[in-house]
Amino acid sequence: MAEKVLMKGNEAIGEAAVVAGCRHYFGYPITPQTELTEYMSRRMPQVDGTFLQAESEIAAINMVYGASGAGARVMTSSSSPGISLKMEGISYAAGAQLPCVIVNMMRGGPGLGSIQPSQSDYFQATKGGGHGDYRLIVLAPNSVQELVDMTILAFDLADEYRNPVMILGDGALGQMMEPIVFPVIDKKPIEKPWAAVGMKKRKTPNIINSLFLKPEKLEEHNQVLQANYKKITAEQVRFEKVLTDDADLILVAYGITSRIARTAIDIVRSEGYKVGLFRPISLWPFPSAPLQELGQSAKAFLTLELSAGQLVEDVKLAVNGVRPVHFYGRTGGMIMSPKEVAEQIKKVLSFEGGK
């Protein structure tokens, strides 16, 4: 087992990508994820890889499209306004079934917003962002170790399902330092017979494409994509439950907010309140069924997020009116404190009953 090292979140993602066999990175600096771009500029040449600072986020994601179409493991990263620019390319990559890893270290928005942590790109990440019926696999780590593990997982999932995967973090996760261990990988890279690599001795050309002018053909292609999404939904739902067995109230939170929620639970549990945490790890596919199941034992849910309320919509859909779903959020780059969350918990419980 490798030894523990202390690393910043953004840089840990970069090293995890190297461990995962990524040798091509195309990016553009934006706070608060720039350390990742900088790390790749140092690291890629050391492993005979490509680091390229593109002229824009749009160019960067299209370089990713080209590299992925040519069969490489490839990554790009950005933060909220930059991810908006990448959305055109992400829709094309999803349409052409190209595996790639996209990191979004969210910051406050809309527009130029701020450089402080936020979770207000949830809709964009899980419900589209670009045009057309497509889905990204969206993973939401909550520690630097998970940034590492999920970055490696992201490359495998991307290749397995031929679909872009997004690591949805935030400015706080990117900037924090924690001790981590890099796993040792001994997996063989997956074959990509579909890639455009030059025909060599192949009889027919490989075409990377998302254009289908005949509506019947495009519908057929959409059905292929939807079947893949159905498969992903059946196989890749990820979540964590903490102290939910006896809980009257279930907090629902992902990423950095789930850590704040965890501390808040300790505060209120010491005062006798029965509160647990449900943490979606895959934001898409969303863990609806296990969340719905908790509605049988808990009296209510409280969704916590650094947004004006986006995750809460998926929580409500999952709970489907069986239990009340409350919401507490901060916006603009403000981070809620555990004490603040504890107060919200007590408020909800005094309304819904139970201690």
Next chain:
Amino acid sequence: MTVVFKRPESLLDVPFHYCPGCHHGIIHRLVAEIIDELGVRENTIGVAPVGCSVLAYDYFNVDMLEAAHGRAPAVATGVKRVHPDSVVFTYQGDGDLAAIGCAEIIHAAARGENFTTIFVNNAIYGMTGGQMAPTTLIDQVTTTSPYGRSLQNTGHPIHVCELLSTIESAVYVARVAVNNPANMTKAKAAIKTAFQHQLNGDGFAIVEVLSTCPTNWGMAPLKANKWLEDNMMKVFPLGVYKSLEVKKDVK
């Protein structure tokens, strides 16, 4: 019997969708002939554009990627960085390259990306039905310049070769036409030179090919050819705007 003329192996045996009199078919054929002549078909990766030639991958018998509008140079950059020994080309129209993809082509040239761009300039947006392009001539009537392109309102056409020839890392920049057999021969030579620069690892090369759009210009093919000669060639003069050899001579 000796075969003296046949379909290039790099071109699939399917009918083109291009309008009668459009030059895309000729330009496709020239590119395919050169890929054959250089013996690189099995190692070539093309990047198709958005625009009339959006279906280029249906015609070339090589691996291809369809790019988003204007992004072909970025896509080609990704491909070439993964397979530096492959032969990569982009095939782009004027709306694609000179409007929405202006940044991508300038920066690919500035980085000296070692691929070849075929730039087809017909002074109009063809696929969407004849709107004004950055290359539309002053006073030219299009569906979005119905009173003629106004200098005051929309400025001058963009001269892509002149612009890119100022970029140090562009090694070969030429403008050609395929309006008659003599020019086709010159065009073929230019395209071949551009590919040869790539094979030598010299850097970015682009060949602009002036082309007709009889349908959207509202002209019969022969009249369109004449209009190209009388009008487009005056605004977009043919010639080699930059070549590695010339640069060496200057030094």
